[in-house]
Amino acid sequence: MNRYVGVDHSTKTGVAILDPNGNVLKRIEIQADGALDAARINDVVVRTLRLIQPTDKVAIEGFSYASTGSFVGQQYAIGWAIRIGLYVRRQKYIEVAPTQLKKFVTGVGKGSKEELILPIYKRWGFEHPSDNVRDAFVLAQIIRAIHEPVQLTKPQQEVIHNLINPPAKKPAKKKKGK
Structure with a gap:
């Protein structure tokens, strides 16, 4: 059975895993306790990778280059x-770019993030208190739509096409004078 995995990496990493019909097999937010040093970053990464099987289809949210704050370096790591x-x-x-x-x-x-809550619920009936898990769920839906016959709206078709x-x-x- 194909599985579709969405990963929204951050200091609190959201992971959602769907079956071919869009049923949620797993939804989790992975967070290391304490300050994020190399050991704790590794813990988040290892726990995330353990959830992903070799045959899974995976979508990861692209980096948000407009982000600011002390967590940005850790998020990139x-x-x-x-x-x-x-x-x-x-x-x-x-x-998948955030846009x-x-x-x-x-x-x-x-x-x-708050403006996505209602449309996610209306479209898929999915709720979760973590915006990281909600984003991971959407990423899993995107990768599923690439591989399964899913009815899509025109904007969704455009996203998949791109x-x-x-x-x-x-x-x-080229810069002048170079």
Whole structure:
């Protein structure tokens, strides 16, 4: 049976695992106790990777480059460590930009964490007190929609299309005098 895993990495990492029909098999927020040092970051990463089986289809939320605060470096460390763990396993994953996640939920690429609660509930009947787990659930729905015949709205179809066929990146402009 295929399993679809969404991972929203942060100092509190959300993980959601769905079956092919969208039923929730697991939903959890992983957090290390105490200040996040290397050992605690490793604990979050190892506990996250243990949930992911070799045949799982995985979606990870992309980094939010607009984030600020002391946790940002730790969030990046956890995110990169999970990606490296999957790379070492030779397990593929897709990266979903925060704007793509929001568009998949609301139809537009913006909205606060609180503004996603009701649309997630209305669309899938899913509730959880953690915004990390809610985001992980949406990521799992996105990867499921790539692999299963799922009825999608037009904005959701656009998100899936852009994940499967990413727009070509424009070449960097050369600076004058170089």
